[in-house]
Amino acid sequence: MLGLAASHLQNLRRRDFLAGDALIDGHWVASAQRDVVVDPATGEEIADVARCSPSDMSLAIAAADQSFAAWRRLLPARRGAILRSWASLMLDHSEELAVLVTSEQGKPLQEARQEIAYGAGFLDWFAAEGERAYGETIPSHKLGSLLQVRMQPIGVTAAITPWNFPVAMITRKAGAALAAGCPIIVKPAPEAPLSALAVARLAQEAGVPRGVFQVLVGHPIELSTPLLRDTRIRALSFTGSTEVGRLLLEGAADTIKKISLELGGHAPFIIFDDADLEKAVKGAMAAKFATSGQDCLAANRIYVQAGMYRAFVEAFVPAMAQLKVGHGLETATDVGPMTKLSVANKCRAQIDDALKKGARIVCTHQGSSLGPNFVAPTLLSDVTEDMLIAREETFGPVAAVLSFESEEEVIARANANEMGLAGYIYTDNLRRALRLSEQIECGMLGINTASFTGPPIPFGGWKQSGLGREGSRHGLAEYMELKYVCFGDL
Numbered sequence: 001m002l003g004l005a006a007s008h009l010q011n012l013r014r015r016d017f018l019a020g021d022a023l024i025d026g027h028w029v030a031s032a033q034r035d036v037v038v039d040p041a042t043g044e045e046i047a048d049v050a051r052c053s054p055s056d057m058s059l060a061i062a063a064a065d066q067s068f069a070a071w072r073r074l075l076p077a078r079r080g081a082i083l084r085s086w087a088s089l090m091l092d093h094s095e096e097l098a099v100l101v102t103s104e105q106g107k108p109l110q111e112a113r114q115e116i117a118y119g120a121g122f123l124d125w126f127a128a129e130g131e132r133a134y135g136e137t138i139p140s141h142k143l144g145s146l147l148q149v150r151m152q153p154i155g156v157t158a159a160i161t162p163w164n165f166p167v168a169m170i171t172r173k174a175g176a177a178l179a180a181g182c183p184i185i186v187k188p189a190p191e192a193p194l195s196a197l198a199v200a201r202l203a204q205e206a207g208v209p210r211g212v213f214q215v216l217v218g219h220p221i222e223l224s225t226p227l228l229r230d231t232r233i234r235a236l237s238f239t240g241s242t243e244v245g246r247l248l249l250e251g252a253a254d255t256i257k258k259i260s261l262e263l264g265g266h267a268p269f270i271i272f273d274d275a276d277l278e279k280a281v282k283g284a285m286a287a288k289f290a291t292s293g294q295d296c297l298a299a300n301r302i303y304v305q306a307g308m309y310r311a312f313v314e315a316f317v318p319a320m321a322q323l324k325v326g327h328g329l330e331t332a333t334d335v336g337p338m339t340k341l342s343v344a345n346k347c348r349a350q351i352d353d354a355l356k357k358g359a360r361i362v363c364t365h366q367g368s369s370l371g372p373n374f375v376a377p378t379l380l381s382d383v384t385e386d387m388l389i390a391r392e393e394t395f396g397p398v399a400a401v402l403s404f405e406s407e408e409e410v411i412a413r414a415n416a417n418e419m420g421l422a423g424y425i426y427t428d429n430l431r432r433a434l435r436l437s438e439q440i441e442c443g444m445l446g447i448n449t450a451s452f453t454g455p456p457i458p459f460g461g462w463k464q465s466g467l468g469r470e471g472s473r474h475g476l477a478e479y480m481e482l483k484y485v486c487f488g489d490l
């Protein structure tokens with residue numbers, strides 16, 4: 001009997017979304033070598049996909065290089081029109097794309113639908129931003145000269161994308177690259193390739209020319225090595241772990257590529273005694289359990305000031321108890337499986353380590369018996385800085401609550417981590433909020449909110465959380481070079 005994911009996939013109107021072929025130079029390539037895709041909730045095989053070779057990647061690089069001249073010459077408004085029709089095709093196929101995402105990644109279907117809308121939003125937003133790559137005119141320091149700074153497309157680009165947002169992390173990169181006038185080659189995560197390939201079919205239908213957007217699936221090192229070595233690849237954008245980010249940074253050194261890295265996080269979520277408790281609990285629930293905790297913005301350390309600590313834990317437990325754990329395709333599921341068994345095992349190891357060092361489990365949930373990739377939502381109280389969970393990214397539904405006394409102390413503890421992607425502060429004291437907004441070391445900070453992402457904002461981190469920004473005009477600039485031109489003798 002077919003499992004839940006396989007039976008949903010069998011009903012997809014677009015059968016071609018399941019073909020699993022790579023898109024190279026405008027052609028759908030079915031390699032003889034195939035890799036299986038599994039439903040992480042059940043382990044059931046749901047499809048197979050082409051395993052592209054390094055020589056397929058060389059063909060893709062040549063095709064992208066060939067396509068560059070014509071693509072950059074198009075008027076930005078024309079490129080924008082193509083991006084907009086790609087976005088609208090994604091929205092037209094939102095339900096089918098969402099089913100693919102949930103089947104291979106595991107997140108609840110409602111969150112998968114939100115991801116499709118979020119992902120299409122980047123294409124739409126960059127469609128317009130591409131028309132605003134204005135450059136500058138500099139007041140001259142020499143008589144009779146005119147000084148200009150132009151923004152020009154950098155050339156052929158590449159993206160290596162993760163499994164936690166298998167659609168939106170592609171469009172956030174590709175929207176910017178294509179709007180800037182650059183072709184892009186995408187290597188999606190092997191755990192969630194079907195949605196990437198489906199999005200590529202829609203790109204082709206929207207009129208993205210051959211070679212301008214290509215998707216190759218296969219072994220990460222076999223496919224990334226030709227990308228790193230080839231001097232025609234001028235920029236590489238990566239989202240994933242800090243370990244792999246470091247390898248890619250090193251690998252890009254030989255050919256001096258522009259590299260943008262969106263790596264792990266370890267967000268402090270700081271709640272002061274004067275905060276609105278109800279809003280803080282709601283925010284912490286969202287920042288911890290969205291994407292089943294597999295989110296680089298996830299609240300990894302929930303710091304609660306001593307006077308609020310008990311009340312927070314007492315309010316968080318019943319909120320957590322309402323979460324429904326299950327298959328992402330079942331209605332009302334809030335928390336699905338971890339996409340990778342290694343991520344589930346890391347959560348369990350962090351819980352064991354914390355318990356050994358004196359933390360307490362205040363609430364653990366049903367769910368762990370559903371399968372090896374499921375981690376029961378867990379609240380750990382009395383967490384201290386020496387525990388693994390306070391230092392390493394968790395990437396799962398385990399909430400660690402730590403107590404603090406003073407503002408100075410919590411700033412120092414929040415900043416002591418090597419990561420610096422996001423942070424959250426809950427307080428009703430405006431002066432304190434302003435002080436902390438200056439002092440917390442991170443790229444993105446929510447004050448009394450856990451919801452702050454979207455196409456117009458510069459997404460990215462400090463320290464070991466990465467380099468560069470995605471989304472916003474800064475995201476467009478990652479795919480552009482500056483050219484200074486001096487007109488003399490005027």
Ligand code: NAD
Pocket residue numbers: 160161162163164187188189190220221224239240241242244245247262263264265295296340343393394395
């Ligand atoms: P990963 O970094 O291994 O995978 C991300 C992408 O990199 C995938 O496309 C993968 O195929 C590719 N990749 C892996 N090894 C590579 C290599 N040597 N060269 C080139 N590409 C390579 O991440 P993971 O192991 O799947 O997850 C581990 C941890 O990474 C997670 O627990 C989490 O902490 C972090 N992570 C963060 C994000 C994020 O949104 N920033 C996303 C995924 C994972």
